Amino acid sequence: MSRPSLAPPPRIAVILPCFNEALAIAHTVQSFRQALPTATVYVYDNASTDETARVAREAGALVRAEPRRGKGNVLRRAFADVDADIYVVADGDGTYDASAAEGMTRLLQDECLDMVVGTRVHTENEAYRAGHVAGNWLFNQVVASLFDKGLSDIFSGYRVMSRRFIKSFPCASEGFEIEAEMSIHALQLRMPVREVPTRYAKRMEGSHSKLNTWRDGLRILVHILRLQRLLRPRQFFGALGAVLVVVALLLSIPVFLQFFETGQVLRFPTAILCTGLVLLGALSGLVGLVLEGVSQLSLETKRLSYLAEPAVALPEAEDARESVTTGGTARPVLP
The missing domain is CATH 1.10.287 (Helix Hairpins)
Structure with a gap:
């Protein structure tokens, strides 16, 4: 007679880097807690000058601080400090669809992937400016040509990643170039990756983007060329x-x-x-x-x-570990 698998569910960590996101962080935290009830939501306050940390704490998140400015610095610290089996990374501005997280984490487990990228699908011009769309397409082509393959949205900040991806990722970036570095890391190691279309909304009224099109675009290009020099x-x-x-x-x-x-x-x-x-x-x-x-x-x-690092366990693999104990000796259940 078979018995249910005693394997514990995977530990899921939601990591939200934030800089002055007091207006949106409460809604973002609550949305991810609703989508992933068993997950632990971490808000990393990147030297904010508003009430981001307090609002996030009141919304139920674990708040940690990273004083060095830059999204890359925040994620480097988070990946080193947080111990989990599955990592969900998004922005704290409420632009990414938290309801897609449950499906993305399930896809990661069902297909034993190392990264699921939420590609941005927008219906409002305010959500994704034309200059950013063109720049994203251009950089996608650059990465594909330099590294023989690419993704359709290498700058998406919405990703679900396995533990072995996180713990093998060196993370040399300091700013917004971190997304390109994560994409190139997956391409270099030929990891199993899937892309899933997700809704991308405009920022809340009164909230402003921290991304500077020309300055950060130049930094990203220089970083991609630097990675090409180091990796190729x-x-x-x-x-x-x-x-x-x-x-x-x-x-x-x-x-x-x-x-x-x-x-x-x-x-x-x-x-x-x-x-x-x-x-x-x-x-x-x-x-x-x-x-x-x-x-x-x-x-x-x-x-x-x-x-x-072990791969994310497949549900079928967990079922295969079920056994029948007879006289103190465990034997596998045959189909």
């Missing part, structure tokens, strides 16, 4: 070396034409510059090859850290 050094330095060689060839055309006409090299500075550029190009390619080995070692280390 052969590509990065190979491309740099190729550019240097091409520039040297273009500059050397007048030198060769003059040599064929006169039999002499009269433009010594240009000839020396071209020689130096070719040498730098070759050296850049060699550096890329050397660093490729270092990058591969780093990838293997992250992969081992990833594999050291």
Whole structure:
């Protein structure tokens, strides 16, 4: 005779980074508590100057503080401090649909995924400005071209992630580039990822976005290129070396034409510059090859850290662990 599985339910943590979100945080906390009744909701106050911490605490959240400004700094601290099996990350401004969290966490468990991304679907222009839509599309193309594949919304702040994703994620970002880094981490390790369309609403009246389109867009682009240099050094330095060689060839055309006409090299500075550029190009390619080995070692280390954590248990796996005890000896239940 079979008996119900005694395996405990997964521990779910909802992490909400906040900076001056006193107007929206109570509604956001209550919405996630209603959607995920067994989850623990953490609000990380990022040096707010309003009543965000007090309002969140009164709404039933566990409030913690991170004095260093920036969403990346907040999530780095949260991922290190919070111990759970499933992590739900969203913003504290009420723009993400909390009711989708239950379905996203179930999908993570049912398909044994490491990340479920809530792609933003908006019906109001105020929710998702045209400049942000265009920038998001552009950066999606950049990441897809640099890392051979991509996601349709790499900047979505609504994600459900497994413990092994979180505990293998180095988190080097300080600001809004954290979402791009999480996406690239999943792509690099070839983790199982799914995207789910979720409603994206406009901010509450009186609440203002902390994202600066041009400043943060430039920071994100620089960070993506930095990750490409670190994770794909052969590509990065190979491309740099190729550019240097091409520039040297273009500059050397007048030198060769003059040599064929006169039999002499009269433009010594240009000839020396071209020689130096070719040498730098070759050296850049060699550096890329050397660093490729270092990058591969780093990838293997992250992969081992990833594999050291157990996957989210499948419901079928839990059912398979049910057993019948006879004379003190447990034997598996056969179908």
